[in-house]
Amino acid sequence: MRRTTSHRNFFPTNSGGSSAISASGSSESPPPPDDESTKKVRKTGIAKVVAENSIVIVAVLGCFMCVTVNGLMQKLGVNPKIVEVKEAEKTATLVQLAKIEDGSGGPWELPAVYIGGKLLGGVDKVMETHLNGEFVPMLRAAGAIWL
Template identity: 40%
Template sequence: MERVAKLSTEKAVVIFTTSTCPMCHTVESLFSDLGAAPAVHELDKDPRGRDMERELARRLGRSPPVPAVFIAGKLVGSTDRVMSLHLAGKLVPMLRAAGAIWL
């Protein structure tokens, strides 16, 4: 879907969420704590959210597809992938390379 592709590149970090998803909040907090200031799109509040949700589920190969994290326009994955990258010390370098953080 073109909308997902367009929105996923609007900032260095983009997160697709739903307003009631606790793991979405956790991932948002992680990026904010790292200083990344992500663009957050709550699918349940977007009139085209259902279509975007289906596209993200197709890309991720799972449902529900949130949170879906994009860094530098590339799909990184969901909570488990983001946390794995962070624990392995790979998330911060990705954010630096994308221009999301400078420290």
């Protein structure tokens, strides 16, 4: 005959079976969310990050060009928000980024650099605007640098 008891958290458990409360009194961690709930968070997450941060770099994890763009910004005194995605998630991320641009297209490749919530472009556009002397004024206008 099994006896039901209540622990501190008032959830009944069977005394003969395993309990969610360990011997030390701490509960086990909940299982990680399934892939579907993670994808739903990401769908709204990138758009939210772009809207809330003055400088955002959406990059592929370990991409050399992404590191180069970040390095340039760091040397200019900018601390951009970096959203790194895995190579397998790259296409889905590009589709999400295209939705941010309200039908005017989106980035075709990563890294995608957003300044003040607007898409600047990839590494080629960042380097072009920097060499033309337009990059630092853009960063100032977005409030990323002060000098």
